[in-house]
Amino acid sequence: MGGTGLRAGLTMLLLSLDLVGTFVFAISGATLGVRHRLDLFGVLVLSFCAATAGGITRDVLIGATPPAALESWHYLAVACIAGLVTFFRSRDIERLKNPVQMFDAAGLALFAVSGASKALAFGLSPIMAVLLGMLSGIGGGIVRDVLVAQTPVVLRSDLYAVAAAAGAGAVVIGHQLGVPAAPSMLVGALLCFWLRFMAVRRGWSLPLPPSS
Amino acid sequence: MGGTGLRAGLTMLLLSLDLVGTFVFAISGATLGVRHRLDLFGVLVLSFCAATAGGITRDVLIGATPPAALESWHYLAVACIAGLVTFFRSRDIERLKNPVQMFDAAGLALFAVSGASKALAFGLSPIMAVLLGMLSGIGGGIVRDVLVAQTPVVLRSDLYAVAAAAGAGAVVIGHQLGVPAAPSMLVGALLCFWLRFMAVRRGWSLPLPPSS
Amino acid sequence: MGGTGLRAGLTMLLLSLDLVGTFVFAISGATLGVRHRLDLFGVLVLSFCAATAGGITRDVLIGATPPAALESWHYLAVACIAGLVTFFRSRDIERLKNPVQMFDAAGLALFAVSGASKALAFGLSPIMAVLLGMLSGIGGGIVRDVLVAQTPVVLRSDLYAVAAAAGAGAVVIGHQLGVPAAPSMLVGALLCFWLRFMAVRRGWSLPLPPSS
Numbered sequence: 001m002g003g004t005g006l007r008a009g010l011t012m013l014l015l016s017l018d019l020v021g022t023f024v025f026a027i028s029g030a031t032l033g034v035r036h037r038l039d040l041f042g043v044l045v046l047s048f049c050a051a052t053a054g055g056i057t058r059d060v061l062i063g064a065t066p067p068a069a070l071e072s073w074h075y076l077a078v079a080c081i082a083g084l085v086t087f088f089r090s091r092d093i094e095r096l097k098n099p100v101q102m103f104d105a106a107g108l109a110l111f112a113v114s115g116a117s118k119a120l121a122f123g124l125s126p127i128m129a130v131l132l133g134m135l136s137g138i139g140g141g142i143v144r145d146v147l148v149a150q151t152p153v154v155l156r157s158d159l160y161a162v163a164a165a166a167g168a169g170a171v172v173i174g175h176q177l178g179v180p181a182a183p184s185m186l187v188g189a190l191l192c193f194w195l196r197f198m199a200v201r202r203g204w205s206l207p208l209p210p211s212s
Numbered sequence: 213m214g215g216t217g218l219r220a221g222l223t224m225l226l227l228s229l230d231l232v233g234t235f236v237f238a239i240s241g242a243t244l245g246v247r248h249r250l251d252l253f254g255v256l257v258l259s260f261c262a263a264t265a266g267g268i269t270r271d272v273l274i275g276a277t278p279p280a281a282l283e284s285w286h287y288l289a290v291a292c293i294a295g296l297v298t299f300f301r302s303r304d305i306e307r308l309k310n311p312v313q314m315f316d317a318a319g320l321a322l323f324a325v326s327g328a329s330k331a332l333a334f335g336l337s338p339i340m341a342v343l344l345g346m347l348s349g350i351g352g353g354i355v356r357d358v359l360v361a362q363t364p365v366v367l368r369s370d371l372y373a374v375a376a377a378a379g380a381g382a383v384v385i386g387h388q389l390g391v392p393a394a395p396s397m398l399v400g401a402l403l404c405f406w407l408r409f410m411a412v413r414r415g416w417s418l419p420l421p422p423s424s
Numbered sequence: 425m426g427g428t429g430l431r432a433g434l435t436m437l438l439l440s441l442d443l444v445g446t447f448v449f450a451i452s453g454a455t456l457g458v459r460h461r462l463d464l465f466g467v468l469v470l471s472f473c474a475a476t477a478g479g480i481t482r483d484v485l486i487g488a489t490p491p492a493a494l495e496s497w498h499y500l501a502v503a504c505i506a507g508l509v510t511f512f513r514s515r516d517i518e519r520l521k522n523p524v525q526m527f528d529a530a531g532l533a534l535f536a537v538s539g540a541s542k543a544l545a546f547g548l549s550p551i552m553a554v555l556l557g558m559l560s561g562i563g564g565g566i567v568r569d570v571l572v573a574q575t576p577v578v579l580r581s582d583l584y585a586v587a588a589a590a591g592a593g594a595v596v597i598g599h600q601l602g603v604p605a606a607p608s609m610l611v612g613a614l615l616c617f618w619l620r621f622m623a624v625r626r627g628w629s630l631p632l633p634p635s636s
Binding site for chain 3: 417
């Protein structure tokens, strides 16, 4: 972890992943907007909300205002590009479903891990850092679905939120044990990605309520 | 109000009531989640939101971040226990409808009264303290219902919100008149509980729009 | 811009317009509440949310807590009066559709322009000031529609949000060019009003997704 070059490279990698995650989450929002026949503006709003609402909510809750996603124009620009591409090429995007799911899992892993780190840095307790890391990962999808008057998908199925919580949990446990941030974030991200990947491929999911 | 023992007892009582209110509100969220066939995670999210979203929104609005419900793990733990119990035993819970309604009224009374006190402590004007006390009581139910794409029950029927506003109002009036906090909170809580109780038992409700 | 009298007059004008905007937005919320057969309280909540949620969200995001709409009782009072009038006289209100649309366009213009100014004053970047100005204008309508479990109208149709963004944009461009605040706010407001007026009269709208 010593070399400045290594650190700069890591920072660059994290920023790139952050923007990739933003792009992919924005595609999920735009796709839903197109399906609901929103106009161009509505599609862009869903793109931006899906990509940033999780992090914005986290920042508002920990008192880090204005939220990071509103301080730099990168997130808005990336979300709008994703929205425009989806608006005009939604068929091509639908065909790319598998790669998009992979990127989505990567975005989820990154958002959960970086969200947990930020909550720890703002002095929240370990349990709440896990909660806020998870929220950073899933909040965008919740707002996206509420805006088209749907029960959020994440409350219904698969290991989406659990994967985010596991990734955030690894970061927090590492922090409690005094492990440096980089390796525990890496482990957390890989764990989240792996769980999400298995949920998609193998259909792993949580139990439904016992039928009455 | 002088003795330390009395004060310690009062604090303990308030904390207990706060956790009881959290538990009962969480049950209302979990019950709705089970009815909508959410998975285990979704049911727990609805439990936590129903129990804490009112207080969290209040804290964000008055600038008290991070919100109290995210600073201690007690609320999360209590909400999750209520969610788990409801998930696996929803039939038994449905049978307990009457006691749950009583506890719900108690939770509402407590949240409204403590929410109004907190808003006053943060320097909000009397009218806004009433509004925020009411919001502390009803906010969780609103978020709970929006998450399953329903118009919030509290906007539709009975004296739920009015009872919360009356309880919060009593606290604020007491504060304006210089009455010590404890008795005016007690009066406010009893007033709220009584109104809610009568609404349930006697079907008291607000007028609907004149039919056109 | 020099005279104190002129400035006092301008402040008075802005405050009046702000309250007019609040009144008209509140009518839109109350009308929707009456249509959905909410009770009196529900109608008042929709009035207040439609009138203030945009500004409140903006203030929470930029860290200006408690939000302006909760610091003075004027907004609450105006929203409640609008809600009561609509509740008891919804037929008369429906007949006034055309004037209401004009006032609504004026409210939108004012909220967008004042929202962008406030975001600039809190040090947000130009692009984000446009975004927050737009949000100040359209946020109330979004919350109003989500509360009755509808996809927000503003995501579906006409130039509503685009008009708000254009008005906010004019303010921000003026600020970047060093133009005094008053004239650029005037130009922004007129631009927003004109675009919205044309959208209503001529049916100007944004493209829908290419049908697949």
